[in-house]
Amino acid sequence: SDVAHVPSAASELQGLFRAAMRAALPKLTDEPVVVPTGNPKFGDYQLNNAMRIFAHLKGQEGAPKNPSALAAAVLDKLLETLPADGIIAVERALVKEKGGKEAEKVVSPAIAGPGFINIRVSRAWTARHIQAMLRDGIETWAPRVGYQRAVVDFSSPNVAKEMHVGHLRSTVIGDSLASTLEFCGVDVLRLNHVGDWGTQFGMLIQHLDDRREGGLAGGAAEEDVKDLQALYKAAKKRFDAEPEFKARAREAVTQLQSGNELFLQAWKRICEASRREFQAIYDRLGVRLIERGESSYNPLLRPLVEELCAMGIAEDSDGAKVVWVEGEKVPLMVQKSDGGFGYGTTDMAALRQRAHDERGDWLIYVVDEGQSGHFRLVFGAGRKAGILPQEKDAPPRVDFVGFGLVLGSDGKRIRTRDEGAAVRLVELLDEAKERSREAIVAHNRENEEKGRPFVTFTPKELDEAASIMGYGAVKYADLKNNRLTNYKFNFDEMLDLAGNTAVFLLYMHARIASIDSKAVARKREDGRATLGIDELKRSATLMLAHDKEAALGLHIVRFPDALESALADLKPNVIADYAFNLAGAYNSFYAECQVVGSEEEDSRRLLCEATAVVMRACLKLLGIQPLYRI
Ligand code: ARG
Known part of the structure; x- marks a missing residue:
């Protein structure tokens, strides 16, 4: 992508630590590992691999005595070379020395435990960093991923069998991962491997x-x-x-x-009818996908199996052709004894097309955990056949992204009353939307009755808001869970205004967004007009003076950390967690810091705007549209 990339706080720190490390220990080639601290008591970020580095240096000439000594040497260099107005906050305090005398010393950054170095991020740096983002756009904060073109296989329902909640999980998780990669500038091919062929x-x-x-x-x-x-x-x-x-x-x-x-x-007629049904769901959910069904690989299957046989990779097994993969108890079947080809053959052909023809350097499969064994075989056979590289880290990288079951409120696999068929997705989405519509209407009626501000909607606006909220709630209830765990589908929970839900985040966003119009609408005593947010971005300065402002600011600059960690494990729940905590940090700030009409109004409006921008980015990555008034 051509969006300018701004290093995150973590990578900025990593650069400083690297320089200090090279200066202190010239022979060292290790990279420093800098991570956000779990507990704010210890600081904001931490160098946490001094022990490991020490182990690498042990026994060498001039090596430090222990991990703490190593950390001390690095910290000395760090403090020597620290830019005056940089990211690391240097705190000094009077400290009692051995003889009882007091002396001024640096207390942060500080060494803790067996060689951790804890640092605090400077508020001034944080404020400048956020202000630059407001000016240049949130895309400048997207981490570098190191891949050019990803192929994400997701949704992938089967023709004539209706799409069920399992496919919903794949659709929602896959869409979120694809969007996150796209946000990071990766060219993503979103493929729907529809089951449109077979017995x-x-x-x-x-x-x-x-x-x-x-x-x-x-x-x-x-x-x-x-x-x-x-x-x-x-x-x-x-x-x-x-x-x-x-x-x-x-x-x-x-x-x-x-x-x-x-x-x-x-066959075509059946597929066409199925396609219309699937598309109706994708349209509702706002999910983009390119259909490339199993049948599209048909012409590639026979030549592929012939090749595999000629290479000696596929072997005969009772008239069938199979590929054995080391460490696996069963082989991958590539041709049945009756000469037919199946699911495995198609996936081999698809793998090759994605790696070779599509030039994907990262191939991702979002499929229920029950198929992990199948994909171990496919990837293993792919390596054997040279479609995938022998070395683990060489491109194309492949990832199986599995997920657990959706359970009903009884804790059992979700089913409808009739004949144990999986719950129809359409009904589920209808209900989520209807419940949202009722909730929005009730909420505003109550506000009106109690003399609080309320929103009036045209029928079209209400319908749109209900869709965004209802479908958003369904998506979020799925995405907020670690994808590998089974989760209970529960309408009351997912629509809870005060819970960890899309509804909560959407209200939160609408509230933040409304602050600005309140500020602009207010008549000021000095008679001057209040600047609009765009002008404010250019003319006002963000300051993080109050502790709650600083805490919110810090959480905002950690957005790239959340993205990196979500992509490291391909887990959208990391982004959901981050967004929920952003809402929490904002609430703490708002409870103590007046915005409109305060001395700090301009600066705080900028902080609110930054919160809203990051919240919208999170929602987008979770496949949820923002609402500005509900
Ligand atoms: N159609 C399959 C199912 O519903 C999922 C396909 C997943 N993708 C793949 N390349 N095999 O179980």
Whole structure:
């Protein structure tokens, strides 16, 4: 990307520590590791790998005696070379020395424990850093990722089987990861690996053929595919109960695969109907995806398997072709004994296309944890076949991003009453939206009754707000959890205005955003007009004098840390946590610091604006649109 990159607090500190380390220990090649401290008592950031570095130096000539001595040497150099007005705050205090005399000493940065160095970030630096962001845009804070083009495989539902909450998880997590990478300037190919091929089509098409007068040749009929759920159910019922139908369904697969025109047309019609249903969901959720279904790889499968056989990587196993991967108990099947190709073959072809043709240098698969074994085989076979590099860290990098189950409030896998079918996504989204609409209306009615400020909506505005809030709540309830844990789906919880919810964050954002209009609307005693925020950004200076201002400011400059850690583990919940804590830091600030009408109004409006900007960035990365009035 061509957005200028501004080093984060952590990387700025890392640079200073590196320089100090090189000066103190010229032979050392280790990189300093600087992380945010968990506990603010110890400082804001910490050098935390002195022990490890010490272990590397041990026994060498001139090596420090112990990790503390190493840290002391680094700290001395750091203090010698510290720029006067830089990021590290230097605090001095009168300290009693051994003889009882008092002397002024540096108390921060300081060494703690066996060689940690704790530092505090200067408030002046923080304020300047934030002000520059307000001027140049939040994108300048995006960390460098080190990859050019990522391919993210997510959502990937199956045709004719309705999209269920499991696919919702993949959709929401995948979209968030893709957006986070895009925010960091990575070119992302968002791929929907739709299950649009396979044996289920045999029974579906055969059932259509039987049901229609004149069979498939009777012409295309929209009616046939109007209710795919029902079609699937009916066909499956026959498939399980009628051996004769089962045999013909199998034959139909062969017909389809060998290109029978009528069968192909029926298949296309089924896919088209499914596609419309999926797209309706993506439109609602505001998720962009490119469909590249399993069927698109069909022409690549046979040559691929032939190649694998010729390379001696695929071997015969009872007439089937399999690839063994070291350390795995089962092989990857690439050709069935009847000559057909399956899920594994398709994934091998897809892997190659993504690595070679698409030139992806980071391939990500967002699929339920139950498929981790499948992907270990696919990646392992890919390495064996030279599609992926032998060395672990060479590109393309591949990641399987698994996730747990969605549970009902009873703690069991979420189901509907009828026949244990997975809950329909459409109904779930409808309910979230309706509940949000009611909540917004009730909230404003109550405010009106109690004489508090309230919002009036046009029906269209209300509808939009309800969608944003309802779908946002569903997404956030998913994303705030560590993706690997199962989570309980609970409407009351996810729509709780006071909980860790999208609703809370959306209200928070709207409140912050309203402060500015309040400031501008207010008649000042001196009769001067209040500057708009854009002018203010240019003319006013942000100052972090109050402790709560400083704490909020520090949290704001830590946004890039959250992004880095979210991407390190491919965990969007890190961003959700960060956003929730941002709201907390803002609340603490707002409780103690008057904004509108105060002496510090200008500076504090800038701080509010920065909070809103970062909050919007978080919401965006979580796939949630901001609301300005609710
Ligand atoms: N369609 C599959 C399912 O619903 C998920 C596909 C995941 N992606 C892949 N490349 N295999 O279980």
